[in-house]
Amino acid sequence: MPKLAAPLTETQIRALEPRATRYSVADGNGLVIEVMTTGTKVWRFRYSLNGKRQPLVTIGDYRMISLRVARAKAQKYAEMVASGISPVATARRDRGAESKADVLREGAELYLAAQMAGKSEEYQRTTRRALEKDVLPVIGGKPIKAVTPDDILAICGTIKSRGSPKMALHTRNVVKRLYEYLIARQLATTNPAQVIAARSIATSDSRTRVLSPDEIGTMLRSIYASSIRRPLKLALHLLVLTMVRKSELVESTWSEFDLDNALWTIPAARMKKDRDHDVYLPHQAVAMLRELRDGTASRNFVFPTVRGDDRPIAKSTLNQAVKALGLDVEHFVLHDFRRTASAHLRELGQPSGAIEKTLAHTIKDTASANGVEDAAERRGILQLWADFVDTQIQGGRNVGTGPF
Known part of the structure; x- marks a missing residue:
């Protein structure tokens, strides 16, 4: 049985710093995160089969796989091991299904898959609507690191022109949270929505919505x-x-x-x-x-x-x-x-x-x-x-x- 370990948190994982040699920190149920000398963090699964310790199975890059998803994969592999089946081939197929997030659309898909679990239906609906209706059609094909504050301001301006300043502010906040997630996974270095002041988009008395x-x-x-x-x-x-x-x-x-x-x-x-x-x-x-x-x-x-x-x-x-x-x-x-x-x-x-x-x-x-x-x-x-x-x-x- 895998050694019991205190469960990790996203905050703890983000705080892990590289050392002179790579090292691993256990989450439990066989799941570990390995920190490379370059700072890259990789999820791996540790297990024994037929009484013998087996080589670590790679789950994937932390930038692409959240803690929640990594735990789900580790649970799946642990169930396979309990049935006497090696998870190596399955893990290889899983990694092949993971695509690298280079453009914003791919980063947004990763964000929605990893961060929406546990949120209310209304929160999920409004978040997806903001991204799919106004953001991704305009800048979804841009590289994540190439999106600028001017891009976000232009999108918000378009929404405001429809008479929905509060929706424009909501969209800015969705992009801000998206980039916070991407930065935590080292897929972005700056947050283009962070520098845009909320008051420049909408205020408490700025609602002008008129139904057509x-x-x-x-x-x-x-x-x-x-x-x-x-x-x-x-x-x-x-x-x-x-x-x-x-x-x-x-x-x-x-x-x-x-x-x-x-x-x-x-x-x-x-x-x-x-x-x-x-x-x-x-x-x-x-x-x-x-x-x-x-x-x-x-x-x-x-x-x-x-x-x-x-x-x-x-x-x-x-x-x-x-x-x-x-x-x-x-x-x-x-x-x-x-x-x-x-x-x-x-x-x-x-x-x-x-x-x-x-x-x-x-x-x-x-x-x-x-x-x-x-x-x-x-x-x-x-x-x-x-x-x-x-x-x-x-x-x-x-x-x-x-x-x-």
Whole structure:
């Protein structure tokens, strides 16, 4: 049996320095790492077969094989030895399958294979998406050591031009972590993303994401085609149509609605302002709300929790529902629906003041805030927006959004 040894850590391995003669440090289960006089580190497997110590089996270069992967290979070879089989031929085939990472695409593949284990599905998805969508198509064919900060800045600039500064910052961070991994394995000497200040890419108030018409249609068709609960589908659709904040919708009560007059009055206390806010409902929203009212078991909340007590769903519920869909829509948050509506309504020629009032933004000129003309204008804006959204949904196949 191989001699027991205290398991190594990546930090310990990186700290191993070359000496006048090469030496080995054991990890356990027959796995050792050999440090050459040049500083190169090589994984090897130590074993005995039929009672005789055998020559070390080479697993591969530490720069190409992580500690986790090396342990998995050592475990496989140990099982072969326990069955009386020499692992030499298998190890030779395994080494032949390892390719040297010269260009960034190969380095990224090595990074994803070695570092994604144990990470959440969301972390893996966003990391792969950043690399495969924006980084590798542009610089994947460049030698790892030839990638410059200007390359990364150009990629981030392209992402920002799509209205996604936070995604640009995320992509810079993914490249930074990738190069930290490559440097640790001596495949790179400098980190081109390290020298780029995060604040030069995005700040906390720099979000400008606006969904395109196609993205609006894609998102809502995907929502209705999904398996999430019907009330959550309607909630997401209403969030788009009414232009309200997420908390204002999910915490709404039936007492706030006058569906016969297509009016939703959100109390000042919930708006955290000094006046109520009127939402002039388009006919599509009224139809959805009637469906919700007929199907709900709650006399109070429009979107009650399914746990049985009379409380609204959590504010995070809609976020979780959208994340679970894995939509093929560029990085966004639910609050972007408000900005999206505002941007498209301006393109449709609607007056900025009326749009701001519809969004419940504070503006200096409030003389007509409660006037009849103001109400008619805002009602017209929301109906125009709902019709515009319908047009985008109808751009794809029929997914049964409902009778409305």
